[in-house]
Amino acid sequence: MALPNSDQMAAIAVTRFGLGARPSELELAKSDPKGWLKAQLTRGPADQPPGQLPTSAERFVAYRDAQQARQAAQRAQGGVTAQPKGRPATPMPGQPMATVQAAVSVADATGLQDEFIARAQLAANSAAPFRERWVLFWANHFTVSATKGAARPLVGPFEREVIRPSAFGRFENMAVLSSSHPAMLLYLDQAQSIGPYSMRAAQAERARLRNPNAPKPGLNENLAREIMELHTVGVDGGYTQADVTEFARAMTGWSVGNAMDGDQVGKFVYRAVSHEPGARTIMGKRYPDTGGTQALTVIRDLAAHPATARHIARKVATHFVSDEPSPALVSKLERSFVASRGDLAQLAAALIDADEAWAPAPTKFKTPYDFLISAHRALGVAPLRPGQIVQPLNQMGQQAFSPPSPKGWSEDAATWAAPDALIKRLSWSQGFASQVSGGPREPMKVAMDALGSRLSAPTGAAITSAESREEALTILFMSPEFQRR
Amino acid sequence: MTRSIDLTRRGALAAGVSIAFFGGGARAATGDKKLVVFIQRGGADGLSVSPPIGDPNYHSLRGEIAIPDSDVLKLDNDFALHPKLTAIHALAMNGEARIAPAVAIPNNQRSHFEAQDVLESGVTVVYGSTSGWLNRTLGTMAGRKIEGMSIGAHAPLILRGPVQAASWSPGQTARGDRLPMILTDLYHNDALLSRAFASGLETAAMATMAGATMTAAPARAAAAQGGGANVQAKQLGGSIAGFMNQPGGPQIVAVSIDGWDTHANQGATDGALAGRLAYLDAVVDGLQKGLAGEWRNTVCIVATEFGRTAKINGTRGTDHGNASTALVLGGGLKRGGIIGDWPTLASNKLNQGRDLAATLDVRALFKGVLREHLGVETRLLNETVFPDSAAVAPVTGLV
Numbered sequence: 020m021a022l023p024n025s026d027q028m029a030a031i032a033v034t035r036f037g038l039g040a041r042p043s044e045l046e047l048a049k050s051d052p053k054g055w056l057k058a059q060l061t062r063g064p065a066d067q068p069p070g071q072l073p074t075s076a077e078r079f080v081a082y083r084d085a086q087q088a089r090q091a092a093q094r095a096q097g098g099v100t101a102q103p104k105g106r107p108a109t110p111m112p113g114q115p116m117a118t119v120q121a122a123v124s125v126a127d128a129t130g131l132q133d134e135f136i137a138r139a140q141l142a143a144n145s146a147a148p149f150r151e152r153w154v155l156f157w158a159n160h161f162t163v164s165a166t167k168g169a170a171r172p173l174v175g176p177f178e179r180e181v182i183r184p185s186a187f188g189r190f191e192n193m194a195v196l197s198s199s200h201p202a203m204l205l206y207l208d209q210a211q212s213i214g215p216y217s218m219r220a221a222q223a224e225r226a227r228l229r230n231p232n233a234p235k236p237g238l239n240e241n242l243a244r245e246i247m248e249l250h251t252v253g254v255d256g257g258y259t260q261a262d263v264t265e266f267a268r269a270m271t272g273w274s275v276g277n278a279m280d281g282d283q284v285g286k287f288v289y290r291a292v293s294h295e296p297g298a299r300t301i302m303g304k305r306y307p308d309t310g311g312t313q314a315l316t317v318i319r320d321l322a323a324h325p326a327t328a329r330h331i332a333r334k335v336a337t338h339f340v341s342d343e344p345s346p347a348l349v350s351k352l353e354r355s356f357v358a359s360r361g362d363l364a365q366l367a368a369a370l371i372d373a374d375e376a377w378a379p380a381p382t383k384f385k386t387p388y389d390f391l392i393s394a395h396r397a398l399g400v401a402p403l404r405p406g407q408i409v410q411p412l413n414q415m416g417q418q419a420f421s422p423p424s425p426k427g428w429s430e431d432a433a434t435w436a437a438p439d440a441l442i443k444r445l446s447w448s449q450g451f452a453s454q455v456s457g458g459p460r461e462p463m464k465v466a467m468d469a470l471g472s473r474l475s476a477p478t479g480a481a482i483t484s485a486e487s488r489e490e491a492l493t494i495l496f497m498s499p500e501f502q503r504r
Numbered sequence: 505m506t507r508s509i510d511l512t513r514r515g516a517l518a519a520g521v522s523i524a525f526f527g528g529g530a531r532a533a534t535g536d537k538k539l540v541v542f543i544q545r546g547g548a549d550g551l552s553v554s555p556p557i558g559d560p561n562y563h564s565l566r567g568e569i570a571i572p573d574s575d576v577l578k579l580d581n582d583f584a585l586h587p588k589l590t591a592i593h594a595l596a597m598n599g600e601a602r603i604a605p606a607v608a609i610p611n612n613q614r615s616h617f618e619a620q621d622v623l624e625s626g627v628t629v630v631y632g633s634t635s636g637w638l639n640r641t642l643g644t645m646a647g648r649k650i651e652g653m654s655i656g657a658h659a660p661l662i663l664r665g666p667v668q669a670a671s672w673s674p675g676q677t678a679r680g681d682r683l684p685m686i687l688t689d690l691y692h693n694d695a696l697l698s699r700a701f702a703s704g705l706e707t708a709a710m711a712t713m714a715g716a717t718m719t720a721a722p723a724r725a726a727a728a729q730g731g732g733a734n735v736q737a738k739q740l741g742g743s744i745a746g747f748m749n750q751p752g753g754p755q756i757v758a759v760s761i762d763g764w765d766t767h768a769n770q771g772a773t774d775g776a777l778a779g780r781l782a783y784l785d786a787v788v789d790g791l792q793k794g795l796a797g798e799w800r801n802t803v804c805i806v807a808t809e810f811g812r813t814a815k816i817n818g819t820r821g822t823d824h825g826n827a828s829t830a831l832v833l834g835g836g837l838k839r840g841g842i843i844g845d846w847p848t849l850a851s852n853k854l855n856q857g858r859d860l861a862a863t864l865d866v867r868a869l870f871k872g873v874l875r876e877h878l879g880v881e882t883r884l885l886n887e888t889v890f891p892d893s894a895a896v897a898p899v900t901g902l903v
Contacts, residue, residue, distance in 0.1 A: 166763070208768040211819045220818075235567065237818020241767045244614070244824075254615050254630075260856070263614075384696070414675045416657020423545070423762050426617050429658070433634070436696050437659035438704030439671040445683065446676040481686055490683065497687050499694045 023379045028052040030471035031377055034504040035339065037148035039393025042460070044148075045471045056371045059147040060364050064184040065154045066145065068137035075176035075201055078130050079275075079285030082172040085128035131165055132405035134175025135419045139408045142392045143401035150186075153367055155388075156338050158182045160331075161197040161250060162427035163206040165420040173202035174420045190331065190361035191322035198246055198318055199287050201275040207242035207425065214238065214271035214295025222292075238295075240267035245425045251321035253330030262302050268295040269306060270314035328356040331366075339370060341382045342431040348375035381473070381503040384432035387415035389504065390444060394496050397469035398455045414443045436502075445497055452492035462491035473500045537878050538748055538802040540757045540791065541638060541662065542784065543624070546764035547616060548808035550828030551860065552777055553589070554603045558582035561849035567816045568772065575773045579603070583842060587773050588782040591789035592831065600799075600835055602902075604843035604869055606827040608810060608862030610896075612855065614824040616765070619809035624662035626867065626890045635665025637889050638756055641874060642667040644884045653707070653754035655744060663758045668699045670707045670754060672747065674740070677708045710753065714746030734786040741790020749798060759787070764808060768819035788833065800835030803877045803903065807866055813858050814849055825859030830869055836877075836903050843869065843899060865896045872899030 022028060032052040033040040040048075048055040073081065145151045158178050165171040181200050185193040197203055204210040213219050213236040226233040243266040248254045272294030276283030289311035299306045299313065304320065306313055321327060332352035336344030355369035370376055385393065391408055395401055402408045409419045416435075422428050429435070458465070462482050466474050478498040485491035495501055555571045556562050558581050563570045576584035577593040583603060585593045595601035610628045613619040618630045626637030642652045643666060652669035654660050663669040678684060684705050691698040747753045763780050770777045784806065792799050811828025832843065844864030847853050855861040867890045874880040874889065875898045886894040 208819055208821070211768060213818050215818070232568070234820065235816075235818070239767055239817055239819045239821070240823055248615055254618060260614060414657070414673075416673070424616060424765075432696060433661075433664050434658045436700050437654070437657065437671040438668075438700045438702075438707060439673050440657050440704075441697070441701050442678055442704040442708050443657065443673075443675060445678045445687070449679055449683070477690055481690055485686075486682065490686075493683055494686060494690070497683075498690060499697055502697070 022374055022377055025049060025052065026472040027379055028377060029055075030473040031379070031381075032056055033148070034393070034470070034473065035376075035381065035383065036152065036371070038142055038145065038152055038389065039148075039396045039504070040469050040471070041146075041396045042399045042465075042468045044146075044396075045468060053371050056149045057368060059150040060367055061150065061187050062364065063187070065150050065182075065186045066141060066147065067179060067183055068134075068141045070133075070137050072134060072137060072175065072179065073130065075173045075180055076285035078128075078172040078176055079201065081130075082128040083278075083285075129165070129172040130175060131171060131420055132409065134178075135409060136402065136405040138175070138178070139392065140401045143395040148396075149367075152339075153363075154178075154182055154186050156335065157186050157193065157363075159338075159422070159427040160334060161193070161203070162422050162425050163200075163202045164422045164425075166423065167206045169210075170202050170206035173200075173205065177202035185363075187364040187367070188362075190327075190356070190363055190366075191319055193363070194246070194250055194322045195315060195318055197250065198242070198270075198314075199273060201285060201287060203242065204273060204275050204287070207245055208239045209242035209270060209273055210275045211236070212239035212242075212267065212271050212273075213293045214268060216297075217271060217295055218292040219290070220293075238264070238267055238271065240264055243267035243270055246318065247321065249425055249427075251318075251330070252324050252326035256324065256326035256330065258302050265299045265301045266314070266317055268297075269299045269301070269317050271295045272311055273314060322361060325357070328353045328361075331356055335366065335370060336376075337430050339383075340376050340378070342433075343382075345375050348373050351375070381500065382432075383430075383504050384436050385502055385504055386428060386435055387412050387417040387440075387444075390415075390496075390502065391447075393469075393501070393504075394448070394451060397465055397495070397501075398458060400455060411443075411447045414447065415440055416443075444502075445493070448493045448496040449489070452489045452496065456488040456492055462488055462495060465492065466495045469495070470500055475500055536755075536798060536801040538755045538757075538795075538798065539873065539878060540744070540748075540759065540802065540804040542787075542804065542806040543620070543660065543662065543758065543760045544764045544780075544784070544806065544808035545616070545620060545760055545762040546766075546808075547619075547810045547812055547824055548764040548780075548828055549766060549770065549777060549812040549822055550605060550808075551811070551814065552586055552770070552772075553781065553829040553831070554579070554605050555584050555586065556582060556605065556846065556849065557584045559846075559849045561814075561851070565815045565849055569770055569816050569820060569822070571772050580841070582846070586778065586781050588778050589785045591785045591792070592833065595788075595792070595833055599839040600837055601831060601833045602837060602840055602843055604830040604832065604864055604899075606844055606847050606860055606863040607807070607830045607866045607869055608827040608864075610865050610867065612826050612862075613810065616809060616824070621661065623807065623809045623866065624660060626870075628892070633891075636660070636662035637870065638662045638758055639665030639667050639669060640889045641878070641880060642669065642756060644880055644888060645878075650756065651752065651754040652756040652758070653747060654758045654760075655740070656760055660758055660760055663756075668703050670703045672707050672711060672743075674743065677711065678705075707747075710747060710750055711743075714743070714750050714753070734782055737783045737786035738790035741787040741792070742794040743790075744787075745791050745794025745796075745798075748795060748802075761787070766812070766821045767817070767823060768821040770821045792833075792835075803832065803834035803836070803873050805870065805873060806831040806833070807869075811860055814854055814860050815858065826855040827860040827862035830866060832869070832873070832902060834877075834903070838901055838903060840901060843902075864899070867893055867896050868899050871896065872902050874898075876900065876903040 029045050029048040029052045032048045033044055036056050142151050163174050163177050165174045177200055181196045215237050223236050240263050244263045247258050272290045274288050274290050276286050276288040297308050332349045335352055336348045351373050355366050359365040466482055481494045482491045555576050575587045578584045592601050609622045621630055624636045625633040627633045652663050654663045654671045657673045691701050766777050807830040808828050812822035812825040817823050847861040847863050871885045
């Protein structure tokens with residue numbers, strides 16, 4: 020397969036691999052587009068968002084304290100509001116102000132908005148946009164979502180503590196970090212899973228003899244299933260329902276520290292009393308009972324399974340290149356993953372080296388986040404307040420840190436290029452264009468800097484003949500080539 | 505707002521795109537039959553949607569998440585509805601709602617995503633079709649100018665396919681007239697964008713005419729908010745009705761409601777699942793009241809990708825199971841009992857020893873509604889809408 024010329028390759032590098040060009044970025048990429056991308060790979064951690072953000076344990080404690088304060092305020096007022104956890108209060112007529120304030124601070128304590136704006140600013144300003152896209156890909160692969168109340172304050176820290184440090188290391192390491200992080204343990208209900216024959220279950224049985232209404236704790240297989248189905252071997256990876264249940268048994272005891280755990284509060288804890296005793300058999304292999312490390316061994320084996328290499332290769336190709344990636348590309352990535360034993364920096368390099376990744380026609384339709392970030396980058400600006408990015412994302416159907424399921428956000432154009440979503444993109448573009456149209460560059464220059472040789476003649480003509488700078492910029496943002504990457 | 509309608513239409517016309525949306529004569533052949541399909545994403549717990557109060561094993565299997573007998577809304581001595589489904593219960597008392605308590609997709613998938621794929625694609629092979637069965641239903645009515653629409657910012661598989669379906673969600677719309685025209689021109693050779701954009705403009709114009717509420721209210725965020733959420737849910741139902749009441753408005757609508765994956769702390773009369781049911785009930789209520797006289801021409805189906813385990817799990821929730829409850833609602837329903845048989849919750853009747861077993865293929869229910877309500881020919885149902893499904897006989901006696 021012949022590669023496009025260097026102008027075309029630079030335009031592909033900054034849009035398909037990157038996050039959309041900032042002013043003068045194309046110039047930097049032009050002389051050696053592949054080299055420009057490879058220079059962004061690292062042996063160390065990926066970039067962290069700006070500012071000093073709290074750790075997940077700190078977020079966990081702050082959120083818990085805010086909830087307790089709210090409950091205390093409600094008790095003191097002698098009333099109970101119907102306000103659910105973590106949502107901003109709507110002051111109702113006659114509602115005591117102390118209750119309202121307590122509920123507001125519960126919402127603040129999730130830190131979601133702070134986390135999200137910091138992340139968006141990093142993406143908008145980054146001079147290593149491929150590195151950031153690589154992070155975003157893995158954050159979506161190991162999805163945690165603020166749709167689950169208990170996990171809400173930990174979604175931002177998860178990305179900072181799991182994904183960014185390990186995005187260029189071994190896949191196995193990322194899988195272990197993800198599976199044992201409090202955000203994931205809470206999001207997929209692992210924290211409360213109890214072995215049916217564990218000491219903890221026996222205690223609960225005795226309590227139930229005294230009080231039949233006492234809780235009857237037991238196994239939860241949610242995380243075990245999603246590790247197999249989504250994170251590692253994939254749904255065709257050759258496991259059965261029995262394997263899922265066995266894996267869930269092996270993982271019992273993996274939990275999150277609470278107030279009784281002293282300085283472990285909000286951190287990973289292993290509770291031996293909750294662990295299901297005994298050896299487990301998963302996908303044909305026997306795992307002796309080594310307590311807390313039993314599941315660790317399972318996760319390492321799953322990460323090294325050939326089906327995982329195939330699954331990851333297909334997902335990387337789908338994210339970066341095409342909703343229907345070519346088998347040749349998938350197979351190249353799979354071979355890299357196997358040969359390097361899941362080295363993610365090498366996998367990224369294999370993607371850059373694959374000719375199939377440089378096909379001139381863009382087939383990937385930008386997700387709303389990609390679209391908003393790339394529009395900011397085209398103007399060389401970053402969002403300042405959370406609302407500037409959170410609200411349009413709500414409208415376009417990609418709520419901040421809130422993918423609808425453990426599968427994460429969809430990748431395909433068929434999902435995002437819905438009629439209503441295009442109208443929402445147009446509406447936002449009009450508003451954004453009117454804010455940024457006072458910038459120093461003419462719209463045509465903005466378009467050339469953003470798209471390079473990907474700018475089409477019809478789009479160029481429409482921008483040139485626009486009635487106003489606002490209109491010209493809106494046309495740029497809504498053009499077929501800007502909507503794709 | 506009226507201004508943008510004219511402009512929008514002019515914009516589309518300028519680019520040579522004809523708009524059938526407002527064509528008054530277009531509906532003559534269709535009758536006024538309307539269909540709304542609600543998809544509960546996440547695996548809704550049918551045993552809580554319609555508690556089998558007459559089944560001797562229900563309370564023992566369910567423990568603290570069983571809906572107390574004192575709270576349920578009784579249908580008869582064997583089945584009830586969840587206490588939050590008050591509007592749907594009122595419909596049932598009027599013969600306008602029935603339950604199918606043990607339906608499932610044809611193959612027993614335990615993955616949400618595979619199961620939703622089968623539910624929406626209408627084929628039995630996972631990822632076996634890129635079009636959805638509602639879209640293919642529209643295709644069978646090609647001569648009848650019938651419109652489909654999904655509610656929400658994304659396009660759900662059930663309505664994806666060769667026929668362009670509209671989509672709508674509450675929120676901002678475009679300003680002015682020039683940009684829609686310029687972009688329509690710019691998308692001229694772009695199959696994906698031209699189709700979607702034209703549809704989006706038509707719907708934006710219709711939203712104004714329909715008086716659809718423009719309040720931005722992401723369903724999920726709204727759903728988390730107790731009472732206020734249900735006001736918004738009711739408005740959403742009313743907005744959907746507003747579209748459907750327009751001349752040339754959509755007659756087939758798909759609505760996704762997520763948040764049914766109750767692995768932990770699912771609650772009983774109140775709690776997480778109850779909140780979702782209250783939301784669903786409010787959307788249905790808003791829709792039914794909004795449709796007013798057209799309700800008698802409307803059938804709604806509420807279905808999910810799978811039910812949940814029969815027994816409460818260790819975290820006061822339930823895990824992925826097999827059969828669940830589907831609801832069939834509508835002003836023109838025939839009275840009747842449950843749709844399909846009840847397999848019971850006896851331990852030797854459970855699927856793989858853990859789930860409510862299926863007695864009815866969900867395609868049989870869908871086919872029955874399409875056959876009796878929309879008049880889709882049996883041959884097309886068997887071959888096109890649900891390929892290779894001749895062995896799955898449509899449910900009869902619904903409408």
